[in-house]
Amino acid sequence: MILTVTLNAALDVTYIVDALVPHSSHRVTAAFERAGGKGINVARVLTTLGRPAMVTGFAGGPNGRLIRDELHAARLQDELVPLKADSRRTVTVVSRADGDATVFNQSGPHIEMSEWTDFVARFTRLVRDARVVVLSGSLPPGLSSDTYAQLIRLAAEAGAATILDTSGDALFKGLSAGPSVVKPNAAEIAQVTRNTEPADAAAELRGLGAHTVVMSYGPDGLHAIAPQGSWRAAPPERLTGNPTGAGDACVAALAAGLASGETWPTVLREAVALSAAAVPCPVAGDFDAGLYDQFRTTVSVESTHAPDTH
Amino acid sequence: MILTVTLNAALDVTYIVDALVPHSSHRVTAAFERAGGKGINVARVLTTLGRPAMVTGFAGGPNGRLIRDELHAARLQDELVPLKADSRRTVTVVSRADGDATVFNQSGPHIEMSEWTDFVARFTRLVRDARVVVLSGSLPPGLSSDTYAQLIRLAAEAGAATILDTSGDALFKGLSAGPSVVKPNAAEIAQVTRNTEPADAAAELRGLGAHTVVMSYGPDGLHAIAPQGSWRAAPPERLTGNPTGAGDACVAALAAGLASGETWPTVLREAVALSAAAVPCPVAGDFDAGLYDQFRTTVSVESTHAPDTH
Numbered sequence: 284m285i286l287t288v289t290l291n292a293a294l295d296v297t298y299i300v301d302a303l304v305p306h307s308s309h310r311v312t313a314a315f316e317r318a319g320g321k322g323i324n325v326a327r328v329l330t331t332l333g334r335p336a337m338v339t340g341f342a343g344g345p346n347g348r349l350i351r352d353e354l355h356a357a358r359l360q361d362e363l364v365p366l367k368a369d370s371r372r373t374v375t376v377v378s379r380a381d382g383d384a385t386v387f388n389q390s391g392p393h394i395e396m397s398e399w400t401d402f403v404a405r406f407t408r409l410v411r412d413a414r415v416v417v418l419s420g421s422l423p424p425g426l427s428s429d430t431y432a433q434l435i436r437l438a439a440e441a442g443a444a445t446i447l448d449t450s451g452d453a454l455f456k457g458l459s460a461g462p463s464v465v466k467p468n469a470a471e472i473a474q475v476t477r478n479t480e481p482a483d484a485a486a487e488l489r490g491l492g493a494h495t496v497v498m499s500y501g502p503d504g505l506h507a508i509a510p511q512g513s514w515r516a517a518p519p520e521r522l523t524g525n526p527t528g529a530g531d532a533c534v535a536a537l538a539a540g541l542a543s544g545e546t547w548p549t550v551l552r553e554a555v556a557l558s559a560a561a562v563p564c565p566v567a568g569d570f571d572a573g574l575y576d577q578f579r580t581t582v583s584v585e586s587t588h589a590p591d592t593h
Numbered sequence: 594m595i596l597t598v599t600l601n602a603a604l605d606v607t608y609i610v611d612a613l614v615p616h617s618s619h620r621v622t623a624a625f626e627r628a629g630g631k632g633i634n635v636a637r638v639l640t641t642l643g644r645p646a647m648v649t650g651f652a653g654g655p656n657g658r659l660i661r662d663e664l665h666a667a668r669l670q671d672e673l674v675p676l677k678a679d680s681r682r683t684v685t686v687v688s689r690a691d692g693d694a695t696v697f698n699q700s701g702p703h704i705e706m707s708e709w710t711d712f713v714a715r716f717t718r719l720v721r722d723a724r725v726v727v728l729s730g731s732l733p734p735g736l737s738s739d740t741y742a743q744l745i746r747l748a749a750e751a752g753a754a755t756i757l758d759t760s761g762d763a764l765f766k767g768l769s770a771g772p773s774v775v776k777p778n779a780a781e782i783a784q785v786t787r788n789t790e791p792a793d794a795a796a797e798l799r800g801l802g803a804h805t806v807v808m809s810y811g812p813d814g815l816h817a818i819a820p821q822g823s824w825r826a827a828p829p830e831r832l833t834g835n836p837t838g839a840g841d842a843c844v845a846a847l848a849a850g851l852a853s854g855e856t857w858p859t860v861l862r863e864a865v866a867l868s869a870a871a872v873p874c875p876v877a878g879d880f881d882a883g884l885y886d887q888f889r890t891t892v893s894v895e896s897t898h899a900p901d902t903h
Contacts, residue, residue, distance in 0.1 A: 298684070298697050305613050305688075308696040345655045374608070374684055376697060378615075386618040387608050387686060 285329055285538045286413035286443070287322035288406070288434065289340035291391040291423040292363065293373045294349050295319030297566060302380035312379070318350040318357070319373060319567065321419035321448060321531050326359050327568035328535035328557070334542070337362055339409055341402065341423070343392060344369025362409055364402045368392030371423075377565055384525065384565070391423035399426065406434060410441040414542040417534060418457070419448040428452035435460035444541050447493075448534050450474055458491040464537055468499040468530070481506065495547075497537060497554070499530065502562070504555050506587070509547050513588035516551040519581040524562040532561035532570050548584045555582045595639055595848045596723035596753070597632035598716070598744065599650035601701040601733040602673065603683045604659050605629030607876060612690035622689070628660040628667070629683060629877065631729035631758060631841050636669050637878035638845035638867070644852070647672055649719055651712065651733070653702060654679025672719055674712045678702030681733075687875055694835065694875070701733035709736065716744060720751040724852040727844060728767070729758045738762035745770035754851050757803075758844050760784055768801040774847055778809040778840070791816065805857075807847060807864070809840065812872070814865050816897070819857050823898035826861040829891040834872040842871035842880050858894045865892045 299313040322340060329336035338359050342350045343366025350370055354361045371389035378385070410416060416438040418431050431453050435445045444463040447454065450471040458465065458475075465488060467475075475491075478484035485496040485508040495509040504517035536557040540550030556578035561570040609623040632650060639646035648669050652660045653676025660680055664671045681699035688695070720726060726748040728741050741763055745755045754773040757764065760781040768775065768785075775798060777785075785801075788794035795806040795818040805819040814827035846867040850860030866888035871880040 298699075300697065303615050303695075305615060305695050306691075306693040308698065311697050311699045314699055345659065349655065374697075381616075383616040385613075385615050387610065387621050387684075388618065389608070389621045389624050 284412050285326075285334060285336045285415045285417065285542055286409050287326040287329075287336060287338055287417040287419065287538075289320035289322030289338065289420060290394075290426065290430070291371065291421050292318065292320040292323055292340045292342050292347075292350055293371045293389070293391070294346045295373050295375065295567070297375045297377060299377050299379055301378070303376055303378040303385055315566070316349060316353070317566070317568075318353040318359075321527075321534070322417055323354070323359070324528070324531035324568035325417050325419060325535045325538065327357060328532050328561070328570060329539060330357070330359055331570070332535070332539060334539050336360065337409060337413075339363060339402075339405060341366045341392075341394060341398065342370050343367055346370040346372055362405060364398065364405055366392055366398055367395065382524070382565075386527075391421070394423050394425035403437075407437060410438050410443055413438070413441070413443045415444045415446065415538045417446045417448070417538050418462075419531070419534060421449065422453050429456040431457035432460035435462050446534055446537055446541070448530070455491070458488060458493050461492045461494065463541065464495045464497055465493040466497045466499060466530075466534055466537065468501065472498065482508075497551075499533065501526065504582075505533065505551055507547050507551050508588070511547055512586060514548050514551050514584055515587050516555040516582055516584040518555050518559040518578060519583070522559050522562040525565060525567060528561040528564050528567035528569065529558040531567050533558040548586075552579065552582045552584050594722050595636075595644060595646045595725045595727065595852055596719050597636040597639075597646060597648055597727040597729065599630035599632030599648065599730060600704075600736060600740070601681065601731050602628065602630040602633055602650045602652050602657075602660055603681045603699070603701070604656045605683050605685065605877070607685045607687060609687050609689060611688070613686055613688040613695055625876065626659065626663070627876065627878075628663040628669075631837075631844070632727055633664070633669070634838070634841035634878035635727050635729060635845045635848065637667060638842050638871070638880060639849060640667070640669055641880070642845070642849060644849050646670065647719060647723075649673060649712075649715060651676045651702075651704060651708065652680050653677055656680040656682055672715060674708065674715055676702055676708055677705065692834070692875075701731070704733050704735035713747075717747060717751075720748050720753055723748070723751070723753045725754045725756065725848045727756045727758070727848050728772075729841070729844060731759065732763050739766040741767035742770035745772050756844055756847055756851070758840070765801070768798060768803050771802045771804065773851065774805045774807055775803040776807045776809060776840070776844055776847065778811065782808065792818075807861075809843065811836065814892075815843065815861055817857050817861050818898070821857055822896060824858050824861050824894055825897050826865040826892055826894040828865050828869040828888060829893070832869050832872040835875060835877060838871040838874055838877035838879065839868040841877050843868040858896075862889065862892045862894050
């Protein structure tokens, strides 16, 4: 089982407008609501792939109720811990004119210490059955920046692999606990290292504790720097669209590959194919099954480096 | 008592961001929620002024519950009729960089015929105690464009004056029922008349049935064309900011003046002072009490025309 952690789950609201014109009034021509937050998106992709996945984290208040109702409707396994405060919403405004998305992220509710205690107890119980634990997204107010580091240690003690997909201090502190995989993009790497050269930056992240670094080059693919070697995978064409959806699909493929014990070239091919298939979908957690099947055979993977002894 | 009708009540959500950049991701630094819709904003201003006001219309679902909770907290008299569907939200993004607002309006829930029956029964009971009925804002799906016309007739039968503040077909059809006052701005006038010259357009609106036309010139003040004569009122300085808040404060002052039987020059002075005092407030329904006191003595009012026999 793959356990995805979404500490700052959100009700993701999408508004469709004809065109986004700042400082004017817009008629919303269609509105969609669903449970979101990166970990939930990852679990949704895994569930579509037929891989057993479970959702934990926090949800509370009227938004929390809507999040849980939607998880239930989508047949995702809900192990969210109740919260007194109201869960956040994110609003994504999609302009019909150019298909582009403008996103507004609320910071989320404050987590009380007693709620954190409830979460740790739940996580400790769930992680026993998990092969892989996915830790994704921002931390809500009230949790310290070493929260992911604490959870990575608990997962390691239970024998589960961990994938950390976050940024800033939460990423930096998380590295020290030795996550199996981190998946930063260029901006996230720049926040925690002083290296702009990708190979140097990846080495620095591994020096800080990450076993494998999967660097995202956005529409140009992925680069994995693992103890077994380094590989670069690129999609057959350069696609642009929904970067959040692409990132979460990538993490889902990494988790599925780790859970199955696949080799890095195979994991990387799947991850690039699945994220490229998610790019055209306006809502994170979705992917185009036809494109996925097509990309699985056309993604290129090449070795860039010999194994190291790190 | 002044009865305000908000058929498409909303949970108004305000997001503060550093600067609005289309097609990017924004951190919401602060978020506020409150009951909204133009009629509710008008009732809020009246309540702050110490004038008895009552809120009716529709509210339902999780958003409806939040709307009613907030009305209760703000001590507004809630006579909203329950709805099966969820009330809408509006999202206003205020950019801290320039203070400007970008608004996203959902169209609102569909009103069932049985719910409309409940509303008519409630309105008929409430209007007996009303001196003035304020009919503000858009119509939700399911209600025909002559809805305001029907309510204006019921109010007139009960002896109440009516103020209609809407646009498009709802305004055009409403005129035929003879509202006491309509308060269109330039864009709203252009939608229902073919006249771009203000005096001609006002005459056309009165020809279509309105007793008095109060034309809004935005930051340049108001122009009332009434059976008793015509007056122009202007604020001492040209203020820009929140046009929704200014319009709703203006209607509140018109309703208060009509309920007290004030003369048009007095009503107009109050309306310009109150709307100018609302302009700097980011949230509709608020006004700056100090500015209001100051503007009440500095707004200019001049007669522009002799009484007519219309």
